[in-house]
Amino acid sequence: MSENFELALQLLGIGMVTVFTILLLVILIGNTIIKFVNRFIPEAPKVVSSRGRSSGGISSGKMAAIVAAVQMATNGKGRVTSIEKE
């Protein structure tokens, strides 16, 4: 039992040290990548391809216009399930 307790004490130390080390590394890595990217590839690619699926980034005004257009063109029988950006 006391042997196990010693193990637990050690793990308290090892564990917290490791977790802090890793999250310090997260900070370090994050900052390094940001600096690297800022210096070498500061421009975002032109084509937005973030999510692509369904009406991502399409303003609701435009959406309404589209929906209205669809309604008109289909005599109200169609519906827009999704509009994708390329």
Added chain:
Amino acid sequence: MSENFELALQLLGIGMVTVFTILLLVILIGNTIIKFVNRFIPEAPKVVSSRGRSSGGISSGKMAAIVAAVQMATNGKGRVTSIEKE
């Protein structure tokens, strides 16, 4: 063979009795639940949560407006299944 036939005869009895018992229980359980619910939780929850998916981030006001527009334009035959925002 005649032994198997006897088994089959028994199963005809056991089977139909069991099936009727269970479906009588279905009726009993159903009625009990209905009575219980009618007495103790007669009100449906306020929030309609029928399908819920998508439309995340689109305000319910806007959503309602869109749905209404579609309804009007389609004589109630169209429906908006999803409008997604990023």
Added chain:
Amino acid sequence: MSENFELALQLLGIGMVTVFTILLLVILIGNTIIKFVNRFIPEAPKVVSSRGRSSGGISSGKMAAIVAAVQMATNGKGRVTSIEKE
């Protein structure tokens, strides 16, 4: 080694002969089916059920109109993936 090489030479022959045989068969089968269908079931079923979902039953003219509307509204960045009828 030379035994393997002989095998490889044989396979060059067998392989190309087989591939040509199969693709000649593809042509033969295709033409036979076309002739058979043209003779015995020349009419397409009335209901178009190609994909069924998406844009099923919406005429391509209307579809084009919708697509154009979407193009306009989204500066060419959106596209209509599907329009469903009820």
Added chain:
Amino acid sequence: MEILRKLYEMTAFSNLLDNPAPLFMLAVGVLLLYLGIKKQYEPLLLVPIGFGVILANLPGAGMGIVPGDFIELGDNKYMNLFEIAHEYGIMNFLYYSLIKTGLLPPIIFMGVGALTDFGPMLRNLKLSLFGAAAQLGIFTILLIAIAVGFAPNEAGSLAIIGGADGPTAIYTTIILAPHLLGPIAIAAYSYMALVPVIIPLVVRMTCSSKELKINMKEQDKLYPSKNVIKNMKAVKIAFPIVLGIVIAFFVPTSVPLLGMLLFGNLVKEIGANTLRLTDAASGPIMNAATIFLGLTVGATMTSDVFLDLKTIGIIVGGFFAFAISVFGGIFLVKGYNMFAKKKINPLIGATGLSAVPMASRVANEIALKYDTKNHVLQYCMASNISGVIGSAVAAGVLISFLG
């Protein structure tokens, strides 16, 4: 010449010369595809099954399911799945991991549950009883099949066709008589597709025009029911939970099927909070399961399995199982109507068979033919859905006694 001989050996023509029976099976496969595609008989199942039959009977392709004893090592030990794949290919790998383990039918039932609405049944609970009567075909055909000489386990598998429920028939057969899986699955789905023929046939033979004109809605007005459901959502959530537990006490062997059905249904009724699960259960999981179930069940139909007198027995017996089940439901309605003031349309008995929802649609059309204002669909759905429970319970009984 050497090269031509090698070419010939690569092909399947020598196999065909040795044993031309697969050619017949290929025709059976094409016939099933024809029924599924052109006749639109349960295409979701008959197309994969038909294609599976074809794949299994392409000589030399190694896509046919091998008999269970090929993978038995004796002493209750079996080849492992990796060895099965290695030795007998991907079809056997799929079959022995997904079907022979009994996995896919309950998985499909989970999806069925997520697509089922117990609402019509809850609104007309009394009509559930006809879902019990319409299991008569099962136990009658069991008796006849045994009398005719089928072994009890095979007779049970044949009989369950009368439950008019695909996953139930397949699950029962996996346990009782896996060697008959192909013909039984095909018979079950074919007769389900033939419900628009079978139900009118039995109805015409047993029901008078007057009976078929019984208008349920008018009966409801004449003799209104006392029950009003104030909070349907709560009822629908409690129902699968309580039902699952109670049925399990009586027929524990039905739990893999009914438990999963009711789980799927519960998840659906909860609504938005578990929508991800509902979508998965009724969408990709169920569809993928259907593909692999169909292909592998079809692939069990090698010529030596199919070209057997039992296949004829299954085809004939399956038909009568259906017909007797329909008759059972109708018969109970007739008996009920003799004593009750509030009459019931016998079509509601006929749909106790299950084969949801086609049976109900067919019954509704018949009713409308006799009286254009007599919509019985909602009432039929009550007995129709209860017939699913009925046949799963019947399957549990058969498994308990014959498994």
Added chain:
Amino acid sequence: MEILRKLYEMTAFSNLLDNPAPLFMLAVGVLLLYLGIKKQYEPLLLVPIGFGVILANLPGAGMGIVPGDFIELGDNKYMNLFEIAHEYGIMNFLYYSLIKTGLLPPIIFMGVGALTDFGPMLRNLKLSLFGAAAQLGIFTILLIAIAVGFAPNEAGSLAIIGGADGPTAIYTTIILAPHLLGPIAIAAYSYMALVPVIIPLVVRMTCSSKELKINMKEQDKLYPSKNVIKNMKAVKIAFPIVLGIVIAFFVPTSVPLLGMLLFGNLVKEIGANTLRLTDAASGPIMNAATIFLGLTVGATMTSDVFLDLKTIGIIVGGFFAFAISVFGGIFLVKGYNMFAKKKINPLIGATGLSAVPMASRVANEIALKYDTKNHVLQYCMASNISGVIGSAVAAGVLISFLG
């Protein structure tokens, strides 16, 4: 009479007379369903788990998970999956192929990754540190559990509840103490659902109103950060790749979890070109995994497993693990604020716990209660997401030393 005796034998009532404990477990299952459905405690998990508990405890249904030694043959040999299905049914087949192999938690983590946005964390990298401090509950409870008499492996499983992350807790328990899987999974998800209770509780006990009014945006204006991210997309793509490699050098045992999380995230950040993979990972794969994880984890909770003093230890210990983790995060903020000019709101420490994103929402509400203009959500998300990494790392440490 004979027929009635057979009928009785088919039912589960004899089993219940022998051992009525399952009835209690059924009540536990119903309680979990109640929590999931009515109280909306993590319904995506608690509903399948609750139903799994019910299925497992239906006597005679054969849906309960059997202990691991039932499938051990000694000499590092195990029954194969087909034999497991054949002998113990589909639930054990699913459990031993999907859970006991350790497969589903990393698969779910892949989906979690595909739904995670590291953006808030990258914009406030420094705050990640609080995701380390908030692992304090794990190691503290480990110490206490061992002191109280838990075996080290069981104590590790119990302790990881303090990571406030379901898949991590389940993965760790599969490796360290699979016999405790049910209670630990339930405790983990229940306390995650109780975060809106636990966080306010600890905050109220430890933070002054003045601290809770610290406005992060104003602090940002007073002491602006130098870092501007010019190309977020590139950063977000590079981040999971580099992070995955570096963490793996330090804690290789965390790779199955963190590697899959970061893979899912990478695929999402690439965007349109891998959208098919993102959709699959975060949709059908994750949802199907959730269903089978929930059902089978629930099915481990047979009465002999649950009705054990350890279960109480897990419930009590799990609560304190959560509370101490929250405290750990807050405590580090307080320490930091003693030395730094740019103050941090202690709520950002509290969310280091993880339980994404509910913890952040709860924290935000608390902040708004003290100052209606103090929106801390984005800041909380930084420590919140880093808490996921923190607990996966902690799990790796526990697995390395106790596995």
Added chain:
Amino acid sequence: MEILRKLYEMTAFSNLLDNPAPLFMLAVGVLLLYLGIKKQYEPLLLVPIGFGVILANLPGAGMGIVPGDFIELGDNKYMNLFEIAHEYGIMNFLYYSLIKTGLLPPIIFMGVGALTDFGPMLRNLKLSLFGAAAQLGIFTILLIAIAVGFAPNEAGSLAIIGGADGPTAIYTTIILAPHLLGPIAIAAYSYMALVPVIIPLVVRMTCSSKELKINMKEQDKLYPSKNVIKNMKAVKIAFPIVLGIVIAFFVPTSVPLLGMLLFGNLVKEIGANTLRLTDAASGPIMNAATIFLGLTVGATMTSDVFLDLKTIGIIVGGFFAFAISVFGGIFLVKGYNMFAKKKINPLIGATGLSAVPMASRVANEIALKYDTKNHVLQYCMASNISGVIGSAVAAGVLISFLG
């Protein structure tokens, strides 16, 4: 100090000191990610493969695929999947259940079939022949590889890269030379991504400007074809069924690939009645299969597998297999044009390679460069799709003789 030593032991640094080769493999993984993400080379495959390479080479993480003989027990017995998971972790579990069994490539082919339209091919059936000629690279490289010293089975795996079809290459390699799976899959997908470079290169070396200006539509007007397809839907439904059966008689070993391709296609062409199956096959099933195929194939690339002279042979040989296949198609067109009045644009030969549909798009762009009105896309698609059949048949031949 003791605590620091334990900490160090937990990390992977000692492993790295023993064997730094994984660092090189990590760089290979990052390179593949770069090609997939930035260069957009087949990102759906190269991203998972690249990440799989990284996971497999993280020391101590246990995510690398172990050689096949690790799981052989001799006497045609193998470890079971549960034991594999237990001993070697989840990646090996996935690899040995999904890949080594040969399952995923046919599954992906089912999805490919559900996304393929045989319409262009049926409208220009004659052009299918060029899909045969463009398999020349396969058998030529087979000859050369054997001459250079590759074992026949390895040479077959290398050669099939010239089929320009990912699942076919992977399936063939699983059967012939699984130890080369990583490099061959990567070479296959990389060169498919390089089709916009390889096709123009070969075209420029072999075709005159006059040939490239041959306008197919004008040729069609000059020499109209007699065939009109009156009922395309019926033709498209019958075609995969009949084709599947007939090809199987000649090359039964191609059935797992072609059978599943044609099944997927059939289900799609049936339309609405089997839409659920089409959606599942081309959506979640295929996407999930792609993720797991990519990750596990990548994970086979441990340093000892990759750092081998054969890898260079595969990279060089793969390139020439592609180039010779393109040449084969072009060469047959040239021969045909020498005798026929109705001329064919040699680009249609070049696309016989397959790599659908990118090859066709590339060819179309080349044609438009020489004549802005010369749209050859639909014609190219004919030979392009037939090239898929061609390489699956070639794979069948290789498997028959070398498997």
